[in-house]
Amino acid sequence: MAPEDINRSSALSPEMLGMINTMTSTAVSEAVKAVFAGLVPVLQDMALTPEKIQALKAPPIDPAAIAKAKREERENLKSKADEEAARRAERARKDACPHIDKNGRPAICLAHNQPDHQPRGICVVCGDWITPREWRIGPPDEQHPNGKPYLVEPHPAYKIVMQLESMS
Numbered sequence: 001m002a003p004e005d006i007n008r009s010s011a012l013s014p015e016m017l018g019m020i021n022t023m024t025s026t027a028v029s030e031a032v033k034a035v036f037a038g039l040v041p042v043l044q045d046m047a048l049t050p051e052k053i054q055a056l057k058a059p060p061i062d063p064a065a066i067a068k069a070k071r072e073e074r075e076n077l078k079s080k081a082d083e084e085a086a087r088r089a090e091r092a093r094k095d096a097c098p099h100i101d102k103n104g105r106p107a108i109c110l111a112h113n114q115p116d117h118q119p120r121g122i123c124v125v126c127g128d129w130i131t132p133r134e135w136r137i138g139p140p141d142e143q144h145p146n147g148k149p150y151l152v153e154p155h156p157a158y159k160i161v162m163q164l165e166s167m168s
């Protein structure tokens with residue numbers, strides 16, 4: 001058997017082969033074009049329009065999440081109110097304390113080693129911290145990123161601290 005009989009493609013003339021190749025590649029490119037033509041509406045649907053981007057950015061509205069946030073807000077407000085009430089009760093208890101022990105002597109211990117070298121007092125009965133006129137640092141604001149200083153008037157019992165200090 002001659003080699004040209006085994007390889008049948010060799011029986012085709014170069015012209016025939018060229019025509020087949022052209023037909024094949026044309027068919028393939030037509031098919032690819034058709035596929036892409038079919039994809040165009042899909043790709044247009046997938047394109048991110050400003051409206052779609054906005055919809056993605058907007059958080060989904062979940063009634064359960066809103067209810068939860070509202071409940072947490074209520075609980076926060078309630079716990080803040082409770083803390084405020086406890087703070088007022090504590091203040092009232094300290095204000096009502098005569099800062100005197102059972103023998104009628106001042107129940108105030110002196111505390112030194114303060115940054116401004118002025119003594120403080122602490123009542124051993126109510127635990128009140130008795131301060132002179134002093135600067136304190138409040139929460140920060142626009143002009144005071146490290147906290148806003150404010151002046152506090154002396155504790156009403158500070159004169160007892162000064163008396164004790166002069167006697168010691």
Ligand SMILES: [Zn+2]
Pocket residue numbers: 094097098099100123124125126127128
């Ligand atoms: Zn006291």
